[in-house]
Amino acid sequence: MKIKYHPTDELIEHFTAGILSPALSVLVSTHLDLCPRCQQVNLEVEESLAEQLITTSPAGVNTADYDQMLEHIFNSPAPVQQPQRQSLHSLRVNGKTFVLPPTLARQYQRIGQWSRIPGKMFKAPVQLGSDECIHLIYMDKGSRVPEHTHKGNEVTLVINGVFNDEQDEYRDGDFVMLDQQHKHQPQTQSHDCLTLATLDAPLLFTAGLPRLLNPFSSLFFK
Numbered sequence: 001m002k003i004k005y006h007p008t009d010e011l012i013e014h015f016t017a018g019i020l021s022p023a024l025s026v027l028v029s030t031h032l033d034l035c036p037r038c039q040q041v042n043l044e045v046e047e048s049l050a051e052q053l054i055t056t057s058p059a060g061v062n063t064a065d066y067d068q069m070l071e072h073i074f075n076s077p078a079p080v081q082q083p084q085r086q087s088l089h090s091l092r093v094n095g096k097t098f099v100l101p102p103t104l105a106r107q108y109q110r111i112g113q114w115s116r117i118p119g120k121m122f123k124a125p126v127q128l129g130s131d132e133c134i135h136l137i138y139m140d141k142g143s144r145v146p147e148h149t150h151k152g153n154e155v156t157l158v159i160n161g162v163f164n165d166e167q168d169e170y171r172d173g174d175f176v177m178l179d180q181q182h183k184h185q186p187q188t189q190s191h192d193c194l195t196l197a198t199l200d201a202p203l204l205f206t207a208g209l210p211r212l213l214n215p216f217s218s219l220f221f222k
């Protein structure tokens, strides 16, 4: 099944340039693990960044120093390559085992304990050492997140499985970015779903009884 939702090219550029927040970096990098199209975009961005570095010496920098710096960079030993073999790290939740994509396998030590959240779901924090809130979220078959909008951006990456909201259905590799404008109700039907999700701000529930949960929304997802 082809991936339908990708990070924007701008987001990939920021990732390649190393200026994304730790949480978004992990999300984009995990998407790249799963998406040949964006791996290609990433390669092109890397090439054009390298080209810019070679052809433009920044203003105010002595050209000789700059040339020396470039020489140093290009003569430095290449960083140690990550082993290409399949990651051995897998994750168990609700009696199921998921093999982690390489980016998450490298963060394995930072993945916390699973805890239950309302609506047949489980969450486990990924501790990146920043203030951001990023979680693995497992939705069992037939589970449902109360309808909500966001104070900030919500980014969800499907690692394995299927979920849907009012707009569409999302599968392995889909990178779904929503802002305050969007109101939605993620749910699963006959499949379960493992996602990686980050929020700029706690969820703000909007409809019916779940509104009572508002003061606690940060407990669910933070």
Ligand SMILES: [Zn+2]
Binding pocket: 003, 005, 006, 007, 031, 035, 037, 038, 039
């Ligand atoms: Zn992609």
